[in-house]
Amino acid sequence: MTDSLSDKPVDKDEGLQLYRRMVRIRRFEERASQLRAAGLIPGFLHPCIGQEAVAVGVCGALGDGDVLTSTHRGHGHMLGRGADPARMYAELFARSGGYNHGKGGSLHMIDVQLGFLGANGIVGAGIPLATGAALQLKRRGGGSVAVTFFGDGATNEGSFHESLNLASLWKLPVLYVCENNLYGEFTRQDHHQVITDVAARSSSYGMPGVVVDGNDVIAVREVTREARERALAGEGPTLIEAKTYRHRGHFEGDMGRYRPPEEVARWMAHDPLDVLWGRLVKEHALDEAARDAVRADVEAELDAAIAWAKEQEHPAPEQSLEDVYVDSIGGAALR
Ligand SMILES: Cc1ncc(C[n+]2csc(CCOP(=O)(O)OP(=O)(O)O)c2C)c(N)n1
Ligand SMILES: [Mg+2]
Secondary structure, three states: OEEEOOOOOOOHHHHHHHHHHHHHHHHHHHHHHHHHHOOOOOOOOOOOOOOHHHHHHHHOOOOOOOEEEOOOOOHHHHHHOOOOHHHHHHHHOOOOOOOOOOOOOHHHOOEHHHOEOOOOOOOOOHHHHHHHHHHHHHHOOOOOOEEEEEEOHHHHOHHHHHHHHHHHHOOOOEEEEEEEOOEEOOEEHHHHOOOOOHHHHHHHHOOOEEEEEOOOHHHHHHHHHHHHHHHHOOOOOEEEEEEOOOOOOOOOOOOOOOOOHHHHHHHHOOOHHHHHHHHHHHHHOOOHHHHHHHHHHHHHHHHHHHHHHHHOOOOOHHHOOOOOEEEEOOEEEEO
């Protein structure tokens, strides 16, 4: 198991692009929170605010043919992969223009064209899906990898252990990315597992395990690149543990009061957006005006996305059985 920190200089344009992507995720979710409070979004939202560097760092190291599976906290992963915020908002608003035609919501968003094989409401369920996808990628002759995001809580699921075992045995091109935000719902990590570093679990499966500062987007991108190269070279999977923290509760409406205030304060002071911006200021002398310009740009993009999504219709009742699996007494029918 190794630790990884970024010490290489950051290219200015690349750094700005990564910063912009993180701001887009943060503001997408902050605005979603407001829109939910205003009654536009039915159903749950699990914000990843505070964890943006994992999504952006990992996705920044991937190729076009790579595929990903996500979790219940998946907006950042999907935006990091390049999804259209307008179609995501439409999905959250339960409108036909959404990624799932308004029938899936936050927990089921998918864009196969982007290789984004779906958010997932079942904890740990994306892990075997990515492992299976990696088997298929290998059989097709290589050149691409599968990536799966999951939380610390998910590493107690059988699906995690079974997947890592087979992927290691078969040397599958898959990257296991654990976003260790120190909590599974309302349960602190030391109340649900005795280890501190989830990456230590890699040793049981004979694969490398890497701990990375999950709030340092450059470091995350670096370890992902290395793991991807290893996978493409036929050397098999890597378990990456990104230490991070969610700024908010488990879902919208949970105030997160089970967390010690000093712990929250410590992590808020290590905000992934500020970590990167601090480096850009130090290395490229960027000023507040440059930061404001990025923010204004993202705000305008999200204004347009929300306006478009609000204009979309809800699916008509007669469309209820389209695009879904339907169990009927005579067996399963797929429309
Ligand atoms: C199989 C399964 N068990 C329990 C739940 C309820 N549940 C939803 S999120 C969650 C916590 C997951 O924690 P973690 O994997 O650390 O992800 P995080 O929420 O911290 O991102 C639980 C237990 C579920 N959705 N699926
Ligand atoms: Mg967690």
